[in-house]
Amino acid sequence: MDKIAAASRLHNLWDDAKAASMSESDKLLYRSNLLGSDKRVTNYGGGNTSAKIMETDPLTGEEVEVLWVKGSGGDIGSMTKDGFATLYMDRLQALKGKYRGVAFEDEMVGYLPHCTFGLNPRAASIDTPLHAYVPRKHVDHVHSDAIIAIAASVKSRELTAEIFGEDIGWLPWKKPGYELGLWLEKFATENPDARGCVLESHGLFTWGDTAEACYQTTLDVINQAAAWLDARMSGKPAFGGEARPTLPATQRQGIAARLMPVIRGLISADRHMVGHFDDQQAVLEFLGSAMFEELAPLGTSCPDHFLRTKIRPLVVDFDPANPDLDATIASLPDAVAAYRDDYAAYYDRCKQPGSPAMRDPNAVVYLVPGVGMITFARDKATARISGEFYVNAINVMRGASGVSRYQGLPEQEAFDIEYWLLEEAKLQRMPKPKALAGRIALVTGGAGGIGAATAERMLREGACVMLADIDAAALDEVTAGFAARHGADRVCGVKMNVTDEAQVARAFAETALAFGGVDILVSNAGIASSSPVEETTLALWNRNMDILSTGYFLVSREAFRMLRAQDIGGSVVFVASKNGLAASPNASAYCTAKAAEIHLARCLALEGAEAGIRVNVVNPDAVLRGSKIWEGDWLDQRASTYGTDKDGLEEMYRQRSLLKRSVLPEDIAEGIYFFASELSAKSTGNIINVDAGNVQAFTR
Known part of the structure; x- marks a missing residue:
């Protein structure tokens, strides 16, 4: 517990000099960003902050109290x-007259827009009351x-009183909403000295x-709870101690790399999912513990955790x-x-009656003992954040089980939050996914002109992209830019060197x-x-074949292995050349290697079709600007072949094309x-020439 104890203390980052010239709304933002910058305070997207600020009413010119939340x-x-949403406080108080009781509390959300100050388009959240x-x-x-370790324990009320006395109160579980707002008001009014x-x-x-x-x-209360937990748990093994071993890091990663495509294929029938792997110490400690089998099926307790991680992990x-x-x-x-089936x-x-239709029944969190945690979601950020939420849940379970007994949300309460009509409305407002959302692309030669342009195009359409290149410096620069x-x-x-099987x-x-x-x-x-x-050396011939033929084979073979493991189809695109x-x-070595590349694509199209793996070819020609292959001797050599200089080569290529246009x-x-x-879902074994028109390269 020593490392956990040392890491659990929060430090006051408030800068009086910086805050001195701030308005009240600026201070609210400053405070919010400080709190949200530390995941020990709250998880991504979780929690909320507010301030009641005097503002000038735009119609009457009078000073009115406005809630910024x-x-x-x-x-x-x-x-x-x-x-921040901004709402008139007097109108929020007037809402109490519209409240018809717990059975109707969700309808109160519909009244919040009527309280809006300053035509603010930001929607107010359910926590506004x-x-x-x-x-x-x-x-x-x-x-x-x-705090949640205390809040999610069976003895939550008793522990809260033991730690904080009358300084901090306690309220029983109630789904967030209008009624809970009234409960909190009653407590704060009846306990004016509580913080x-x-x-x-x-x-x-x-x-x-x-x-x-x-x-x-906020910092003081969290630190007080953390210190109390540390003192009570000092010397005790977390989760009852170790019950199974943790594998070495390299082995963990190798196992995860094998498991993730298989899981992804099994859960991506309706929509492609993106994964995240986490083998941090907190995760491994939980997976290897004596209490793992007891705690894992209980799922999470905090509504924010639960909405991101589902009812329980697999x-x-x-x-x-x-x-x-x-x-x-x-x-x-x-x-x-x-x-x-269980879901x-x-x-x-x-x-x-009235519940939304059942959503995706697949798990979000996959726990692999000795290896780590895998999470899947519709995009990479959500998969990563879902993992962070489950780590929060692990920390909560560690604390709660160390001083009491952890309890998850009751099943019906969990369902009522997951399928809350207000949450459903939020989901329905989400923008339509982009064309390549959930798709994962690997681009070889990714730091070059064509590779980088391709990555940019796919990233714009929502894909995740792995750039592979032999030039480490250029790769780092391009990746950082994206x-x-x-x-x-x-x-x-x-x-990656495409000629190296291991790489x-x-x-x-x-x-x-x-x-x-x-x-x-x-x-x-x-x-x-x-x-x-007659001047082509065997080394030059082999270099062309190694990179443009063998390299394409090695990369395609590995892609086919992973695509078949997923079993959800896929697309392989070869960038060949008009010269094929x-x-x-x-240019006999280059042209022959490119011809072999094109024929390899045809062969792979035959092999991949039954698995829904499409294989097609794009043939560029004369892409001078931005293409790395023109940075060396090739430019001088081709200029010499055609009896021109560097400046004239692009114009020569442009003029020889049917459309008289440069290719970028x-x-x-x-x-x-x-x-x-x-x-191109119904296309395989095809070739597109992007060469501004070259009659010699017509495929038919």
Whole structure:
């Protein structure tokens, strides 16, 4: 517990000098961002903050009290001021006259827009009444692991009183909403000296007269709970001690890389899922513990945790003491099917008239003893965040089981939150997924012009992309640029030489670890050479064959292995060349290798069709600008072949084309995107020439 204890203390980061010139709304944002920046305070998207601020009414010019409160769907750690809803306090108070009781509390959400101040478009959240009716200027609501460990224990009320006395109150479990707001108001009014309240199985509310005082109170209460837990658990093995071994890191990663594509295939029949792997110490400690089998089926307690992680995780049948990965993989179809059946039974037991239709019955969290935690969701960020929420749940279970007994939410309460009509309405408002949402692409030659343009095109359409390239420096630069534009969750880079079997296998394993599998292979790595045949050395000939023929074989073979493991189809796109169809002078090695590449694609199209794996070819020509193969001797050699100079070569290529247009990397990327996407769902074994028209390269 020493490391946990040392890491559990929160430090006051409030800067008086920085806050001195801030308005009250600026201080609210400052406080919110400080709290949300530390996952020990609250999880991503969880909790909310508020302040009651005097503002000038835009119609009357009079000073009115306005509630600023985090709006629906925001994250206090990263939000800006437009993330707050603003509502007239007098109208919020007037809502009490419209309240018809618990059975009708959801209808109160429909009245909140009528309380909006300043035509603010930010929707108010379900927690708005809890902030509005506490009779203090500043209110925080957070989901600290230390607090929820107390809130989710069987002796929650007694432990809260033991730790905090009358300083912090306690309320029994109640689903968030209008009624809970009235409960909290009653407690705060009847206990004017209390600084906050623990909500059973939910979290913490604290308040204060200033933004800084409220922030400090939140930290103090969390630290007090953490210190109490540390003292009570000192010297005790977490979760009853170790019951099964943890495998070495390299072995864990190898096992996860094998499991993730198989699981992904089993759960992606309706929509492609993206995965995340986590083998941090907190996860491994839980998976190896004596209480793991007892606690894992209980699921999570806090509503924010539960909404992200489902009713319970799926425990994969794997024994790290006697590992048999093939047997585990063979058991996965039945395990996934059993989870779905169990989830459907849960839905049938708990559904009520008017409940939304059953959603995806597959698990979100997959626990592999001795290996780690795998999470799957519709996008990478959500998969990662779902894992973070389950780590929160692990921390909660550690604390609760160490001082009492952990309890999850009752099944019906869990269902009522998961299938809450207000949550359903939020889901229905989500934007339509992009064309490649949930798809995972590996692009070889990813740091070059065509590779980078292709990655950009796919990232814009929602795909996750693994860039593979032999040039480590260029790869790092390109990957960092994409991460800045599209988010670090969706793009990774791996150094890979396509002629090295081990490196190719490792690149696909890293893709599986990063995203869960692969759907699209863009085989684009290349070189170019030019010399008369009598001057072509065997080394030059072999280099062309190694990279442009053997390299494409090795990468495709590994892609087929993973695509077949997933069994949900896929798309392989070869970037070949006009030279694979039309001979060019002084380029026999290059042209022959490209011809072999095209024929390999035809062969693979035959082999992959029965598994829904499409294989197609894009043939560029004369892509000078932005293409790395033109940076070396190839440019000089081709200019010499055609009796021109560097500046004249692009013009020569343009003029010889039928359309008299230059071909750019972005043009090739469009052809690749066509074959990678569902636009070409019924095409395989095909070739698209992107060469501005070259009659010699006509395929028919």
